[in-house]
Amino acid sequence: MPRRTRDSDRSRVARHADTRTRGTASRFLKVTGIVVAIVLTSALAVAAFVVVDLVNRMGDGAVTLEDAPQVEPPTIDAYPGEFSMLIVGTDECGEVSTGLLGERCSEADGGVLNDVNLLVHVSAEPRNVTVVSFPRDLMMSTPECTLTDGSIASATDYSAINEIYQRAGLSCVAKSVTDLTGIDIPFAAKIGFDGVMEVTDAIGGVEVCIGGEGIRDEQTGIDWPAGMRSVSGIEALQFIRTRHGVGDGSDLARISNQQQYMSRLIQKIMSDEVLTDPAKVLGLANTVVDNIEPSDELSNPIRLAQLAISIKDVPFSDFAFLQYPVFVDPDDEDRRVPDYDAAETIWAALRAGQAVQITGDVTTNEGVELVDPAPGTEEEAPQTETPSTDAPATDAPAPRAELDPSISGQTADQETCANGRQN
Numbered sequence: 345m346p347r348r349t350r351d352s353d354r355s356r357v358a359r360h361a362d363t364r365t366r367g368t369a370s371r372f373l374k375v376t377g378i379v380v381a382i383v384l385t386s387a388l389a390v391a392a393f394v395v396v397d398l399v400n401r402m403g404d405g406a407v408t409l410e411d412a413p414q415v416e417p418p419t420i421d422a423y424p425g426e427f428s429m430l431i432v433g434t435d436e437c438g439e440v441s442t443g444l445l446g447e448r449c450s451e452a453d454g455g456v457l458n459d460v461n462l463l464v465h466v467s468a469e470p471r472n473v474t475v476v477s478f479p480r481d482l483m484m485s486t487p488e489c490t491l492t493d494g495s496i497a498s499a500t501d502y503s504a505i506n507e508i509y510q511r512a513g514l515s516c517v518a519k520s521v522t523d524l525t526g527i528d529i530p531f532a533a534k535i536g537f538d539g540v541m542e543v544t545d546a547i548g549g550v551e552v553c554i555g556g557e558g559i560r561d562e563q564t565g566i567d568w569p570a571g572m573r574s575v576s577g578i579e580a581l582q583f584i585r586t587r588h589g590v591g592d593g594s595d596l597a598r599i600s601n602q603q604q605y606m607s608r609l610i611q612k613i614m615s616d617e618v619l620t621d622p623a624k625v626l627g628l629a630n631t632v633v634d635n636i637e638p639s640d641e642l643s644n645p646i647r648l649a650q651l652a653i654s655i656k657d658v659p660f661s662d663f664a665f666l667q668y669p670v671f672v673d674p675d676d677e678d679r680r681v682p683d684y685d686a687a688e689t690i691w692a693a694l695r696a697g698q699a700v701q702i703t704g705d706v707t708t709n710e711g712v713e714l715v716d717p718a719p720g721t722e723e724e725a726p727q728t729e730t731p732s733t734d735a736p737a738t739d740a741p742a743p744r745a746e747l748d749p750s751i752s753g754q755t756a757d758q759e760t761c762a763n764g765r766q767n
Contacts, residue, residue: 405637406637406638406639406640406642406643407492407513407514407515407532407637407638407639407640408492408515408639408640409514409515409518409519409529409530409532409639409640409641410489410490410515410516410518410519411519411522412518412528412529412530412639412641413528413530414530415427415530415641418644418646418647418649418650419646419650420646420649420650420653421650421653422650422653422654423466423650423651423653423654425468426465426466426467426468426697427465427466427530427531427651427654428463428464428465428466428527428528428529428530428531428694429463429464429466429529429530429531429532429533429642429651430461430462430463430464430517430518430521430529430531430532430533431460431461431462431464431532431533431535432458432460432461432462432509432514432517432532432533432534432535433458433459433460433461433462433534433535433536433540434456434457434458434459434460434509434534434535434536434537435456435457435459435536435537436456436536436537437449437536437537437538438536438537438538438539439538440537440538440541440542441536441537441538441541441578441581444578445537445578455510456509456510456536457480457506457507457509457510458480458505458506458507458508458509458510458517458534459480459506460477460480460584460602461477461478461480461505461506461517461521462475462476462477462478463475463476463478463521463525463527463529465527465694466651466654466655467694467697467698467699468697470742471654471655471657471658471662472658472662472663472664472697472698472699472700473655473658473662473663473664474664474666474690474693474694474699474700475603475606475663475664475665475666476525476666476667476668476690477599477602477603477665477666477667477668478505478521478668479505479595479596479599479667479668479670479680480504480505480506480595481504481505481506481595481678481679481680482504482505482668482670482679482680482681482682483502483503483504483505483673483676483679483680483681484502484503484505484520484524484681484682485499485500485501485502485503485523486499486500486503486508486512486516486519486520486523487499487516487519487520487523489512489513489515489516489519489520490515491512491513491516492513492515497511497512497516504679505517505520508520509534514532514533514534514637514639515532515639517532518532518639524682525687525691526691526695527691527694530639530641531638531639531641531642531647531651532638532639532642533636533637533638533639533642534636534637535635535636535637536635537581538635539631539635539636540580540581540584541576541577541578541580541581542631542634542635543628543631543632543635544575544576544577544580544609545576545577545631546624546627546628546630546631547609547612547613547618547624547628548576548612548617548618548624549574549575549576549580550574550575550576550580550605550608550609550612551572551573551574551575551608551612552572552573552574552575552583552604552605552608552762553571553572553573553604553715553759553760553761553762554568554569554570554571554572554573554761554762554764555570555712555713555715555761555762555763555764556570556713556761556762556763556764556765557570557764557765557766558570558764558766559586559589559590559762559764559765560589560764560765560766560767561586561587561588561589561767562588562767563586563587563588563767564582564585564586564588564589565582566582566583566586566589568764570764580605583601583605583762584598584601584602584605585598586598586601588765588767589762589764589765589766589767590710590711590712590762590763590764590765591707591709591710591711591712591763591765592709592710592711593765593767594709596667596670596680596707596708596709596711597707597709597710597711597763598711599667599711600667600706600707600708600709600711600712600752600760601711601712601762603665603667603712603753603754603760604712604754604760604761604762606665607663607665607754607755607756607758607760610660610663610756611660611756613628614656629645629648632648633645659757660755660756660757661755661756661757662699662755663755663756663757664699664700664702664753664754664755665753665754665755665756666690666700666702666747666751666752666753667707667708667751667752667753668682668687668690669682669683669686669687669748669750669751670682670683671683683750685748686747686748686750686751687751689745689746689747689748689751690747690751692745693745693747696745698742698743698744698745699742699744699745700744700745700746700747701744701745701746701747702747702751702752702753702754702755703746703747703748703749703751704747704748704749704750704751704752704753705752706752706753706754706758706760707752707763708750708752710763711762711763712754712760712761712762712763713760713761713763714754714758714759714760715759715760715761
């Protein structure tokens with residue numbers, strides 16, 4: 345006769361089955377937790393190694409800026425308040441550019457000129473960014489500067505801005521620009537030919553626009569047809585160096601073309617194509633670290649991140665690229681001297697933290713042409729009912745500072761094309 349199963353037996357069987365299930369689930373969760381912990385620990389270790397490596401590499405050869413304002417230590421947060429940075433581009437050949445440019449580098453006399461000088465100013469909230477380009481042939485006075493070895497470079501009454509780095513280094517360029525503009529500069533960096541090429545490569549190239557007859561410039565080896573062109577590596581360097589192939593062939597025309605490049609570079613870096621690609625972001629960080637000579641306060645990659653966070657939400661319409669206003673030097677038609685009165689409209693805007701309103705042309709020397717739709721050609725916005733007077737008032741946009749009409753430039757939301765010429 346079959347043995348009856350007592351309720352207690354059934355209860356015992358059920359409890360054993362439940363215990364085995366819970367035991368298996370518990371072991372699974374423990375193993376999963378260990379795996380997750382290992383992954384997180386490994387990720388943190390890798391991140392820590394990357395940060396330490398970047399800090400060590402950036403700290404090598406950092407330059408102390410004489411008389412620079414004191415700033416707070418960097419944090420992973422937006423920079424508190426306004427700040428300015430000087431970016432100096434030199435005609436210095438590195439290993440890559442020497443191999444590509446050959447004769448241009450081998451025939452250099454050993455001096456390093458700061459041919460590109462950009463003052464970048466970021467306002468406090470609401471944020472806006474103003475980038476001022478100084479012509480390389482700008483004649484100006486320079487202050488007495490202390491060199492890295494403790495010796496003194498004498499003050500000058502009349503020197504070309506692009507000779508300051510060769511004579512007295514990055515700190516003296518920053519100090520001279522502060523004297524000229526009245527804008528304090530806590531951060532500065534120098535970049536050479538290799539850096540320009542490798543930064544562009546790190547983000548997958550920059551698409552630029554070539555108009556006019558196309559660009560043919562034997563000095564830089566360019567023979568490109570009109571149209572859109574993605575440039576990287578040596579082509580990026582050729583594009584920003586070409587002078588005889590754009591506008592009237594002057595350095596001022598070249599500056600306008602460089603502003604087109606910078607505008608499109610900013611658009612590319614801030615696009616989802618770059619910002620959402622961790623490999624590109626890390627590659628860009630490594631490239632910047634390997635290719636700039638920073639000032640002390642810029643030698644920490646956390647500081648770079650802090651400054652980047654400060655501008656990540658600035659609309660392209662509030663990125664302005666301006667050309668420092670000048671007159672022809674009465675003593676040398678190939679040189680330029682400051683137009684102090686016109687320039688004061690820039691510095692007044694920066695001191696007030698205002699976005700600027702460019703009233704002049706996109707270029708003063710035909711370097712680029714504006715390709716935005718002409719006024720009145722856009723489709724009209726649909727008509728809407730007039731809002732009730734009882735509707736809550738909205739914040740009006742902050743007023744813009746109107747610049748002197750002699751100041752040329754563009755905003756990052758404007759489309760310009762190089763006004764190409766056949767040299």
